[in-house]
Amino acid sequence: MPKVTPQQIENLLREYQLDHDGHITIEALGNKSARARFRVGKQHLRPGDTVSGPTLMALADVAMYAALLGEIGLVPLAVTSSLNINFLRKPAQKDVIGEAKLLKVGKRLAVGEITLFSDGDPEPVAHVTCTYSIPPR
Amino acid sequence: MPKVTPQQIENLLREYQLDHDGHITIEALGNKSARARFRVGKQHLRPGDTVSGPTLMALADVAMYAALLGEIGLVPLAVTSSLNINFLRKPAQKDVIGEAKLLKVGKRLAVGEITLFSDGDPEPVAHVTCTYSIPPR
């Protein structure tokens, strides 16, 4: 069971200005997992009507953060220590969905993977692995 | 349906000296996926009876290669262009299993992820993403 609700995470994201002006929402929290959505606007597109790389990276980071907070509770000082992204397919001009799964939650480090999809398309547009540093509690 | 059999891949691995003297075997090929095993011997251990990092990386690379050959056929000149590994838990003194899944197979690049397990343990010991460069056909 996640220790927090999607709403609590969204509140924290807003407070920490990590929600991209309300464009990122948390759709679901599961067992060591989370699903986040980036509501794509014109400002997130690039020529060819594709979604920008920084938009994808921001969504992946937040989806991972949500999964982590669901597991350890509202620990605002956890920070990303590394992020690795493979761009797989050109995203459509649609919302992007990030499915995060925690691979390890240690005392000091958490590692997860995030798969990104154009809304409604089963083929991933990008795959991310991400490491968070967890402050001493 | 994979285009080749595990046996054909093992033959190619042996010819190209990628099977670590017979310690790596291909257990299964699926739809854009493969499972490989590293039969761990004393020479692959480190103090604390854990499996060495290069052993894990070698297995991940071969598992990904097997999944790729299952998808595109026996293309011996495909080469690893990048590999990213996160070490998650100390492996036990057991065989290591690599489960590879292809995320993208393009004309020139293939990307996959490989999760590594100590035989019989559901928690992963490492997670790898890997890119292969595919020669023009």
Add this chain to the structure above:
Amino acid sequence: MPKVTPQQIENLLREYQLDHDGHITIEALGNKSARARFRVGKQHLRPGDTVSGPTLMALADVAMYAALLGEIGLVPLAVTSSLNINFLRKPAQKDVIGEAKLLKVGKRLAVGEITLFSDGDPEPVAHVTCTYSIPPR
């Protein structure tokens, strides 16, 4: 000698909406290298007056792209295929400088590394490796 000028690259960045509304500028092009600046505004900060992760990633990507265009000329269709970032220190509330160096420019793939600094501080705030896929010419 770079094949293009910083001004030509900035024009292309603007056309392709990669200049973050004029916040990214190209300060120098060298032998397989480039220096880019992110003029940080309030919208790029996070609580604690630090620069956001997506801002750092965007700068790294553009610095690498500039170095690549300096080497191969104005090839607008080159696209990022992977990016790996390690966050090293909390950036100050200052402009961020990205120093890109190409490690390889092949026919199909280019690889580079980018070190990011808070303007005026010699200790890096982040380090990035980045791969570009180059279209057939």
Add this chain to the structure above:
Amino acid sequence: MPKVTPQQIENLLREYQLDHDGHITIEALGNKSARARFRVGKQHLRPGDTVSGPTLMALADVAMYAALLGEIGLVPLAVTSSLNINFLRKPAQKDVIGEAKLLKVGKRLAVGEITLFSDGDPEPVAHVTCTYSIPPR
């Protein structure tokens, strides 16, 4: 000034079976840097007389470890937490040299980059970034 000598590091590598049966030696320690050599034998080659990927990864890991021990002293329990490698050029049938440089040494994490060369060739064969987890002291 490094806190230890190359000989002390080689002794520790041998004790922890990280020296690949004496094939890895530490040639120099500098300010947050180290140079290591892999004396390549037949068993490290692949068809085409190139050096195997796991050999390159093992050298990079040890070069980084040597640079770290030079900075923090003989801390045997530091462990690799992640490693990212880009293969750049086919290595020649020669020794491989690893030049490691620390990017950050924090209390809990160290990050470095390692550039690998075929002995005598100025163009790198691979580039690695690597993270070590440092135990509480």
